Amino acid sequence: MKKQFVYLLFLCAVCLQACGNPVDPVALDLNPTDINRLIPFRGELNNGVRQLYPEEPYKTFWVENWTAPEQSIVWKVNTGSEDYLAAMLVSVNNLEDGEDVAVTLSNGTDSVICRIGTTGWQRCRFPRPLHFTKGTSELSLKISEPGKKADFNIYLYSLEVVKPETCKKLQAEAASLRSNTSWMADLPYGFFFHWNSKSMPKAGEPLAYEDAVNRFDAERFARTVNECGGKLVFFTTSWAEYYFPAPIQTIDSILPGRTTKRDLVADLSDALGKYGIRLILYYHVGHGDKEWWGKQHYTRNDAGDLFANVEKIVGEVSQRYGSRLAGLWMDDGIGYYPNGASFERIAKAAKSGNKDLAICFNSWILPKLTDFQDYYAGELGLSPESAGIDDPYLPLDGDGLFHGGPQDGLQATFSGTLEPGDWTHIYKDSIIGDPVLLIDELTQVVRESNRRKNLPMINVRIYQDGTISPKSEALLKELKRRAFQK
Secondary structure, eight states: OOHHHHHHHHHHHHHHHHHHHHHOOOSEEEOSSSSSHHHHHHHHGTTEESSSSTSSSSSOEEEEEETTTOOOEEEEEOOOEEEEEEEEEEEEOOOOTTTTTTEEEEEESSSEEEEEEOEEEEEEEEEOEEESSEEEEEEEEEEEESSSSSTTTEEEEEEEEEEEHHHHHHHHHHHHHHHOOOOHHSSEEEEEOOSSSSSOOOSOOOOOOHHHHHHHHHHHHHHHHHHHHSSSEESSSSSOOOSSSSOOOHHHSSSSSSOOHHHHHHOOOOOOHHOEEEEEEOOOOOTOOOHHHTTTBBBTTBOOHHHHHHOOOOOOOHHGGGGGEEEEEEEOOOOOTTTEEEEEEEEHHTTOOOOEEEEOOOTTSSSOSOOOOOOOOOOOOOSSHHHTOOOOSSTTTOOOBOSTTTTTTSBOOEESSSSOSSSOOOOTOOOOOSSSSHHHHHHHHHHHHHTTTTTTEEEOOOOOTTTTTTHHHHHHHHHHHHHHHO
């Protein structure tokens, strides 16, 4: 009897071992049907690795002070007995010429090494899948071979893990949704206008937002853009405060009073269209607007309502305007990404009314955050470097797409401010400052961009009445003469 009991215990032990590790209910469950974005703050930062801006409530920044083999970043994860591909969004800093470093990813039973020999922000892929046993594993990253310089370090934004078959499926779906952006590559330059509820007049009290929308002269605005040579306009909607210059029903259902009866978007599209100028809308989730944000019920562990609302809003916008709208520029990708937004669902919603709508998620200085987009936001400033003069991934006389590098496959664009100060003219009783670039400097930026089909979007400050600075207007008219001369 005792022998039988011991034998049963032995069988149970074997079965338990075959089944894998026990499951920890507080560990992160890896989703086999999606890309799992493992953000460092959801793991353990050991031996001095630290989070940049840990108090930030919505956006997520990288971890830093990661320099040595004794340090690690560890996540507890629950999986089946499965294989997962892995990639890191990292910036490797201060390598010697010709040097590379090694980062090891381990789950306790399997490990894989990624060697990195380039500096700056990049997506680094591990060379083979990592095999997991069923149950809970500790997934750790360590620098197994650090750089030689004293100031060597690595910033980590995230670790992505995805099943190989899921990766192929998502890549195919993203490719099927891609819009043709060759028309952007062929434009000499465009304009970014941050006009919104914070915009100020030259002097005196600002109008209420709806009054300002009603008085905005779309025909005069379009004429100015044309006279200055712009072939594309990016126009802000919800910037700083969440207001939208059109009657979008989904927004009204969430918080009444944040839309307008006049459809300024339609009027702008029609007025610009007379000159062959296309319109792209800037969109922001509104996390800086306390009243609007309260309606999103957002927490770090539950952003479901927020992104469901984003899908509904951009879907309604797309269906309302169809081909009258050329695209969307969605800000703060570093809020979408760490909070679990489905880029796939948002992209499908954005293109539901116009399959050719070009979209981007602003990744700022980071590598692209998703394949479910068409162009690079390029919030880089107006400079020859932004134009791509030293970018090996943006060849001269190319097609305007990045070939390799952190933005691989995206249409190249970049933006920067023409005048000093904020993107929006938010300064009461103040005129817009003189342009920060001379005409020769701006011409060089545009010409270097055009040689690479990299679209420059010049942010031009604009008063609440829809007019721009006379000095900026004169500069841009001269830019048009130079850019279009044969």
